[in-house]
Amino acid sequence: MEIDKIKEELSSVxxxxxxxxxxxxxxxxxxxxxxxxxxEPLAKEIWILEQVCKIQQRYLEAFNxxxxxxxxxxxxxxxxxxxGLLFLKKHFSINENPYQLKFIxxxxxxxxxxxxxxxxxxxxxxxxxxxxxxxxxxxKLRDSCGHITGEIYNGELCLWKVTKSELVxxxxxxxxxxxxxxxxxxxxxxxxxxxxxxxxxxxxLMKLINQPFDTWDIDxxxxxxxxxxxxxxxxxxxxxxxxxxxxxxxxxxKEKGVKSLFHEFVVEKPSKEIILPNSIAIKxxx
Amino acid sequence: xxxxxxxxxxxxETWLNxxxxxxxxxxxxxxxxxxxxxxxxxxxxxxxxxPVHTSELYEFLKSKMPEDTIxxxxxxxDNFKELALHxxxxxxxxxxxxxxxxxxxxxxxxxxxxQKYFKDDQSSSTQxxxxxxxxxxxxxxxxNTTVVNTNVTVVEKEKPVEEEKPPVKKYHNPPKIKFSYTVxxxxxxxxxxxxxxxxxxxxxxxxxxxxxxxxxxx
Ligand SMILES: [Zn+2]
Ligand SMILES: [Zn+2]
Numbered sequence: 001m002e003i004d005k006i007k008e009e010l011s012s013v014x015x016x017x018x019x020x021x022x023x024x025x026x027x028x029x030x031x032x033x034x035x036x037x038x039x040e041p042l043a044k045e046i047w048i049l050e051q052v053c054k055i056q057q058r059y060l061e062a063f064n065x066x067x068x069x070x071x072x073x074x075x076x077x078x079x080x081x082x083x084g085l086l087f088l089k090k091h092f093s094i095n096e097n098p099y100q101l102k103f104i105x106x107x108x109x110x111x112x113x114x115x116x117x118x119x120x121x122x123x124x125x126x127x128x129x130x131x132x133x134x135x136x137x138x139x140k141l142r143d144s145c146g147h148i149t150g151e152i153y154n155g156e157l158c159l160w161k162v163t164k165s166e167l168v169x170x171x172x173x174x175x176x177x178x179x180x181x182x183x184x185x186x187x188x189x190x191x192x193x194x195x196x197x198x199x200x201x202x203x204x205l206m207k208l209i210n211q212p213f214d215t216w217d218i219d220x221x222x223x224x225x226x227x228x229x230x231x232x233x234x235x236x237x238x239x240x241x242x243x244x245x246x247x248x249x250x251x252x253x254k255e256k257g258v259k260s261l262f263h264e265f266v267v268e269k270p271s272k273e274i275i276l277p278n279s280i281a282i283k284x285x286x
Numbered sequence: 287x288x289x290x291x292x293x294x295x296x297x298x299e300t301w302l303n304x305x306x307x308x309x310x311x312x313x314x315x316x317x318x319x320x321x322x323x324x325x326x327x328x329x330x331x332x333x334x335x336x337p338v339h340t341s342e343l344y345e346f347l348k349s350k351m352p353e354d355t356i357x358x359x360x361x362x363x364d365n366f367k368e369l370a371l372h373x374x375x376x377x378x379x380x381x382x383x384x385x386x387x388x389x390x391x392x393x394x395x396x397x398x399x400x401q402k403y404f405k406d407d408q409s410s411s412t413q414x415x416x417x418x419x420x421x422x423x424x425x426x427x428x429x430n431t432t433v434v435n436t437n438v439t440v441v442e443k444e445k446p447v448e449e450e451k452p453p454v455k456k457y458h459n460p461p462k463i464k465f466s467y468t469v470x471x472x473x474x475x476x477x478x479x480x481x482x483x484x485x486x487x488x489x490x491x492x493x494x495x496x497x498x499x500x501x502x503x504x
Contacts, residue, residue, distance in 0.1 A: 113458060120457075126370075128367050144341070168328070169329065171371075174455075174456035176372060
């Protein structure tokens, strides 16, 4: 298969199924040939296509996992696709391209914003030794190998591999380096963890959309819920809006109701019309 | 954004006399206009540490500096270690800089941060950072990226009346960067500055510095 044919194939991701392992094989072979001929630009072009494959594949897999309600693994795949995009963007504009990358880029963010995760673990690490992924040389200050991280050499991405490090701490943060480090509750004595997160918004969305490239959008709306529903809360308790450390009387009790966050979905081709409690379905004016 | 300043007695001399700077290194650092500084005493760790990606920043700055401006790192090569902390802020680092090289340094930090952390930012601009010795460097942002989702513009929807500014997830906040620098003027007086903010904020600082420079020329 020629490069142009592969590009065509990757462009049709939203309409047909792509055999990624076959493509990966071909690209690997072609890259080896390009490197042999010292054809740097071609090797780089192939790296870009490999990256496109990975991003599409991870996104599609993530979508299926969300459909199957395997939410945490889907979350991790979305992050992998996000990281892939981050590396790719340095070398390839995703704005006007046929591979649906702009769509994937935007939709990942939208999915992430309706996930219930809020707290993450983040490690604090002293990096004592690292080596270049291209030449294997250990980094030495004032005597660098000259390879630049994030650049492509012989069709490979240059990265640092940390070879010696010391863990000095773990922090719980809202804005982590690695999104996969979600804080879960430990269940009982065993190894296992419990997933007590509320995925109802995602579940609701999944009832509305069928295909990974269906168009949808989300808005966040703050609505005021009647104080009558929060009668069990004393004015001195932490406010039931969960958005502050203030007490009920200092926060929402002053308002016309308790502030609640609603997800508002806009879908182009809604598959069914199911309205869950606590959701607002917006009809589209066509 | 915040840009705070305070008086300090720390100067180049203070740093060159640190135990992690050998006599040999001290000599070669003597002509430097900019030094990247470590922090000392993180938790139980003794000795100097630099924020993660310092080596990248150092190689970047070195490659962009005009020949007459020397930048180096204030530590012996064998003692160089990086500390990776959680990322509410992107820590760029601490610097000590001669007044003359300051606009160049800040301009290059902006360029570095834009390329590394703010690629997705909507802001896009080209700025020329000029230095007092007449050299200039162009700070050029990547092509404009539109964040508006064109796929859904056909859809019209009614917004509920009771609406407030939607909250966002913390991990979707625009990245903020943090760095500090001590400026040494020609009389030897030192002042320490600390910056915290987004790319836009830093652009404002660069503009301000350029203006100052312009006034100085007149
Ligand atoms: Zn290398
Ligand atoms: Zn409240």
